[in-house]
Amino acid sequence: MLGASLIGEEELKELEDVVSQKSPFRFYGIGDPRKVREFEKMVNSYFSVKYSLAVSSGSAALFCATAALGVGPGDEVIMPAFSWYSDFNSIAAMGALPVFADIDESLNLDPKDFEKKITSSTKAVIVIHYQGGPAKMDEILAIARKHNIKVIEDCAQAFGGQYKGKFLGTMGDIAIASFQNNKIITCGEGGILYTNNEEYFVRAVRYHDLGFVRPAFSEQIENKELAAEDISFVGSQFRMSELQGAFILAQFRKLPKLLEECRKKHRKLRELIENSKFLSVRPHFEGDCGITLFIKLPSKEEADNFSKLLEDGGVPVGPTSFCTNIAGKYPVSTKKMVHDDIPPFGKGFAGEKITYAPVDDCPNTNPIADSYVAIGIGPLYTDENIDYIIKVIGEAEKKIFG
Secondary structure, rough: OOOHOOOOOOHHHHHOOOOOOOOOOOOOOOOOOHHHHHHHHHHHHHHOOOEEEEEOOOHHHHHHHHHHHOOOOOOOEEEEEEOHHHHHHHHHHHHHHHEEEEEEOOOOOOOHHHOOOOOOOEEEEEEEEEHHHOOHHHHHHHHHHHOOOOOEEEOOOOOEEOHHHHEOOOOOOOEEEEEEEOOOOOOOOOEEEOOHHHHHHHHHHHHHHHOOHHHHOOOOOOOOHHHOOOOOOOOOOEEEOOOHHHHHHHHOOOOOHHHHHHHHHHHHHHHHHHOOOEEEEEOOOOOOOOOOEEEOOOOOHHHHHHHHHHHHEEEEEEOOOEEOOOOOHHHHHHHOOOOOOOOOOOHHHHHOOOOOOOOOOOOHHHHHHHHHHEEEEOOOHHHHHHHHHHHHHHHHHHHOOO
């Protein structure tokens, strides 16, 4: 566990404030609700962005992001096959076509396959910074700008991470993060959307709250026409409560120290692997959150054997939050999937059936993902814990490679 392992008196104190105010709804109440808005302001300051919107979940943030960009029927949105269902759903629910692209050794979107999958209908790309490790943003952004494609940065597992001195989520057009229980910081469920684009922000605000722009947001907007009451906009109900806001506010204050601890321990483990003749680590960028060490083995068989040896030695194996190749897994089965198969659209949505990309359209994703063994790193791990992991890694390496 990451942020969840640090839950304590700070979260309780913030929650007590909400209870004493008797105002769990963020916009009004008996008292003076202000936790969610305070959190948004802190995010703006920390990441040096103009706008942020706290919502009920990371998935909700993705839905708001695609709505903010105006993604809809006839559009295509590229995403890595090694991803999560929420990314796919946020595209499909807008009536657009999700297009899968391969990953590279970083376990993130392969820039070359991203460019290969671009068509005249491509409107956006979702870039996932998997397990705190940055994608190759320089290459991805250059390709996206060349083809006038909008970039959504999914920082669900990388909140606070950096790439070449820039915070993840601040390089694309719009970004999201998740605060589900397995994420870097948590309030059980919750999410955030952040951007420097005022129009995208207003559209996200409308989508998260039934099409409304309440005073808490209209006062932030320079172009008041965007917040006009006579604008019709279909939206959902993805508001963050004051209870969530209070909890995540306390967690957010712990983020710098949490990342510092994880990165320090990740560095020590990484240096061990980098000196190995047989093992390697996922390509590393400074700014990696350090929450998971990915050890690369020559083959899936050796990775499976290595993983078992670590587990037998008492080392927990597996990332702190999961992605998978969703292209062939329930409920996203792309072998024969058409819009008819995805409720609530029904037959004939957008004028015709749309068949998704075949599973074998991303031939590198499974071989790359299957060759890695993941070891999660928590902020409460001691030096003795890390030394023990190093010992077990060394023993496992000897048993496999001699």
